[in-house]
Amino acid sequence: MKAFQLKNIGNAGIAEIPAPEIQEGQVLLKVRANALCRTDAKMWKMGHRDLILPRVLGHEFCGTLASDEKLYVAWPGNACGKCDFCRKGYENLCDQMEIVGFHKDGGLAEYAAVPEKNLLPVPDNLPDKLACMAEPLACTINALTMANVRKDEKVLIFGAGPVGLMMALAIQVRNAEPTVCEINPSKIQMSRNFQRKTGITVTEKVPQGKWNTVINAAPALETFTDGVKNLISGGSFCIFSGFTKNCPQPSMAKEMVNALNEIHYRQLRISSAYGCTRQQIRLALKILENQADILSLLIEKTITIEEIPQILPKIWAGQALKYIVKPI
Ligand SMILES: [Zn+2]
Ligand SMILES: [Zn+2]
Structure with missing residues (x-):
């Protein structure tokens, strides 16, 4: 074969x-x-x-x-x-x-x-x-479960690749409020039909604000340090994508220490997700069935x-x- x-x-x-x-x-x-x-x-x-x-x-x-x-x-x-x-x-x-x-x-x-x-x-x-x-969508459901994303909560996703966008839709299906941040303008363009149809915003600048949950669907370590800064006290960062191993600049070490201390002082939580379960694939198939028009985009x-x-x-x-x- x-x-x-x-x-x-x-x-x-x-x-x-x-x-x-x-x-x-x-x-x-x-x-x-x-x-x-x-x-x-x-x-x-x-x-x-x-x-x-x-x-x-x-x-x-x-x-x-x-x-x-x-x-x-x-x-x-x-x-x-x-x-x-x-x-x-x-x-x-x-x-x-x-x-x-x-x-x-x-x-x-x-x-x-x-x-x-x-x-x-x-x-x-x-x-x-x-x-x-269904499999990548199920992986995003695993992240939302591990981060305990609930109704009406504001969630920021870093990365507007297909999986970041799928995650945004899965958040909307839960009646929570997703926003996606993407540093690459051409990727923002790529998702314009999806944005129009769902009403989900994909923005280039890190939106200042107080997010209940931040999730990285992109590997840059800055997603972590920037994400932590913008969480509400008691909020949660979910590590969804593995981070790139080569640290971009020496100042990042200091940024990381600041982020870890902020987690301590503001009682932030860290969660993570890798892969998915069979039950999450079943849930993903349901979402695919109900949102076929959007996911086709x-x-x-x-x-x-x-x-x-x-x-x-x-x-x-x-x-x-x-x-x-x-x-x-
Ligand atoms: Zn995959
Ligand atoms: Zn086992």
Whole structure:
């Protein structure tokens, strides 16, 4: 079968490989749609903590089973189901976690092997190109849950990439008030249809104000130091995106100490989110069904597997909304 494979860091391309063999408890999913994610581009450019090479990338996908021709989203995790984390509903924290597209081959191929228990049925009226966005949307739901975002609260998101915008919509669905801050004017332009349709503001300057919650959907450390300054006392910062490792300027160390002290003096809270649970994918599928018109605005284009190599640099540069790959 045809697949998009990362062989080494910086070296990815189309490969002809055998269809995956099914292990016990797994099923073979014919991949119908796989959304490209900035994490795919990150793995290609600089690797990732959870990446094992060589790897067929892709963790945001849906597909059909040969047995019933129905569409399913695959939760990309594989948790043990028995440990304390799994039993308490934090299966994304399972010590034995293996992620499809990271530890195991993923959805940027004609077929993917996934545990049967990870399949979540897609509502009949939801097309595959939208259903595959359930995973990133579910990750934003995880962040809102961990940050305990409640009705009428004001939430500031740093980063107007597709996931920042999805998060803003998920906040609006909760009847809270999102605002998105984006330093790149071309990205603000890119989201103008989304802004018009939702009434959500995307602004270039950090809006001064008192936010109940600030969440970073962008990797710059300044999102943390600026975000903390603008929280109400007792408010919460949620770390959603990992921070870039190379510290931009020496003065940042001082800024970080100031931010940590501000957390202390004003009893601010820190939360964080990584990945999502199956239940959060179910919730995301509901939002996708109800908000299909709006979420469609986040799709840049539908492409083939062969087109991925030329698109990945664009995603890495943050110059695109969602590209949906249709492998077949
Ligand atoms: Zn992703
Ligand atoms: Zn577990």
